[in-house]
Amino acid sequence: MKRNLTIWLIIGIILALGPIWGIIGHVVGMILCFINLSQSTPDVESLAMNISLALYITVIGVIACPIGIAIAIISGIKLSKVLKMSSLSQSISMSNPSNPGLRPTRSRE
DSSP states (O other), X not given: OHHHHHHHHHHHHHHHTHHHHHHHXXXXXXXXXXXXXXXXXXXXXXXXXXXXXXXXXXXXXXXXXXXXXXXXXXXXXXXXXXXXXXXXXXXXXXXXXXXXXXXXXXXXX
């Protein structure tokens, strides 16, 4: 369970960095546009395709950001609860080593 939550936390962090990925994609698309414009006869269709690529990647990065933040927050909260429960169960089992099953013992009086 901890491993799955850790994976989801990492995915959330990567998605939360969506604007950075969008900016990188936008820069790559614009570089492709400028390469196309530097040719002696620029191809208009290729130029339009590169501009649309840059804008699509930017929009995808902006959309991914709130999704990633939500995933990171939810998985972080769940992971902290799992870690608290595991540390609590370890402290209970260490405080009562004669009872490894964590069942309450009845005193025989």
